[in-house]
Amino acid sequence: MGQNTITVTDSGFADAIASETPTLVDFWAEWCGPCKVMDGPLNEIAGENSGKLTVAKLNVDENPATMGSYTVMSIPTLILFQGGEEKQRFVGARSKEQLISELADYLQ
Amino acid sequence: MAEKVLIIGSGPAGLTAAIYAARAELEPLMIEGVERGGQLMITTDVENYPGFSDGIMGPELMEQMRKQAERFGTRIVSSDVTAVDFSEQPFKVSVGSDEYTADSIIISTGASARWLGIEGEARLRGYGVSACATCDGFFFKEKELIVVGGGDTAMEEALFLTKFASKVTIIHRRDEFRASPIMVKRAVNHPNIDIIWDSVVEEVLGDTLVTGALIRNVKTDEVTTFNADGIFIAIGHVPNTKVFDGVLDLDDTGYIVTEPGTPVTSITGVFAAGDVTDKIYRQAVTAAGMGCQAALDAARFLDETT
Ligand SMILES: Cc1cc2nc3c(=O)[nH]c(=O)nc-3n(C[C@H](O)[C@H](O)[C@H](O)COP(=O)(O)OP(=O)(O)OC[C@H]3O[C@@H](n4cnc5c(N)ncnc54)[C@H](O)[C@@H]3O)c2cc1C
Numbered sequence: 576m577g578q579n580t581i582t583v584t585d586s587g588f589a590d591a592i593a594s595e596t597p598t599l600v601d602f603w604a605e606w607c608g609p610c611k612v613m614d615g616p617l618n619e620i621a622g623e624n625s626g627k628l629t630v631a632k633l634n635v636d637e638n639p640a641t642m643g644s645y646t647v648m649s650i651p652t653l654i655l656f657q658g659g660e661e662k663q664r665f666v667g668a669r670s671k672e673q674l675i676s677e678l679a680d681y682l683q
Numbered sequence: 684m685a686e687k688v689l690i691i692g693s694g695p696a697g698l699t700a701a702i703y704a705a706r707a708e709l710e711p712l713m714i715e716g717v718e719r720g721g722q723l724m725i726t727t728d729v730e731n732y733p734g735f736s737d738g739i740m741g742p743e744l745m746e747q748m749r750k751q752a753e754r755f756g757t758r759i760v761s762s763d764v765t766a767v768d769f770s771e772q773p774f775k776v777s778v779g780s781d782e783y784t785a786d787s788i789i790i791s792t793g794a795s796a797r798w799l800g801i802e803g804e805a806r807l808r809g810y811g812v813s814a815c816a817t818c819d820g821f822f823f824k825e826k827e828l829i830v831v832g833g834g835d836t837a838m839e840e841a842l843f844l845t846k847f848a849s850k851v852t853i854i855h856r857r858d859e860f861r862a863s864p865i866m867v868k869r870a871v872n873h874p875n876i877d878i879i880w881d882s883v884v885e886e887v888l889g890d891t892l893v894t895g896a897l898i899r900n901v902k903t904d905e906v907t908t909f910n911a912d913g914i915f916i917a918i919g920h921v922p923n924t925k926v927f928d929g930v931l932d933l934d935d936t937g938y939i940v941t942e943p944g945t946p947v948t949s950i951t952g953v954f955a956a957g958d959v960t961d962k963i964y965r966q967a968v969t970a971a972g973m974g975c976q977a978a979l980d981a982a983r984f985l986d987e988t989t
Contacts, residue, residue: 607818608724608742612717616761635821646892648822648913649809666809670717670762672779 579621583631585640591631592656597681598629602652604636609668610651616671624682655681685773686712688981689785690757691764692923694721695967696791696957698748699974700981704789705755707982712785713752713759714778720745721793722958723967725815732967744967764792769930769950786989787952787981790927790939791974794920794958794965799831803887804916811893811913816840820847823913829854829896831884832917838866840917845875852877852911854884856901879909887914922959931955938962946977952984 583591592598603610621630635642655663688704690697693715704711723741730738768775773784796814804812813819828848830841833855841851858880860867870876886897895910922938932940932949939955946954954977957970
């Protein structure tokens, strides 16, 4: 796993997303090929935007409660939180460039 | 300086082409596409790729191919090609605002799931609409699901989904399946699989999550509402050739036309390999074989012209 991202779990999830600094949560699983595609880009985005954006990984196999409360029904799903609220959601793998342009409003 | 060989796509065809081109010291540049590794990244066990007697996981196989291509010096750009200009040498390939030039091109952009194009389908994608049972089945534990289609993929998806769902209903527009007899038998005999024949899905229903579908019987024209928590579309594939439309000869279903048995396209120096040009075999090993042919032909072409 990338050294620039953090791991979040069901317990403490609310605290993890409460910050005014946007937190991008990556819902993933070991068996999900397209999720692996996102590892590199997410690690790079986290590294290049440290202080502006936190990138957190949540394993859906191990954290069913969070997956359920945000009705994640397909992975990879990325949800951007700020101040505890869901701001944006991205379903499906995408390139680093695409993700950066979609996140632009939050990376100022 | 123009690249010698530029490869578009990173499935078995593209990566095999890269291995051969790199070993021939053509220093290939690969634009790997957003769906890095191609279709096998969304499957679990691959049991028919030679050399792996116990089978291998799709993503693992693709990771190995990628490492093999990189080991011999393939350079990889992780984006989709957005436009091409093959009207003169060197050929031009654009990735957004970046432009690459190359003396020869190998196209291996594969194929993607076909969608129905009906109301509600795009809006509810990721909220109960899916085209990948192995990716999304997990999220439908004890739920009721619809699978649309009548080929091997539809049978496979339906059978796979019974691991999670309490009930799977296959909806098919004809009164018999196109799938192979062994797959049909498995699906028809499965206690948790129902089949609705002669019917098409007209609309996916649901506000924020899928709640069901409108189904029309094609013989009686009767429309009914069918309740379900998810709908998996398995109605075949479309070749990824949008950026080549009007540039290369495509057949009426969008596949790149090649000289039979070769990767040679309508433009000299541009080669095509794998599912993007093959609507018959569509296997990892045939795609890899065509990738090899394309690299060898590209090498010969470069030899003759430079
Ligand atoms: C669920 C599933 C299970 C399967 N199981 C098996 C199996 O067990 N055995 C078997 O032999 N076959 C299997 N297949 C079929 C096999 O996956 C395909 O035949 C094979 O992947 C085709 O390889 P390819 O290289 O032609 O294209 P693909 O694997 O489709 O790869 C296409 C590549 O092109 C890229 N691309 C697309 N558009 C662009 C663009 N504009 N710019 C840049 N890149 C682009 C994509 O990102 C991708 O990397 C399965 C397929 C599926 C969907």
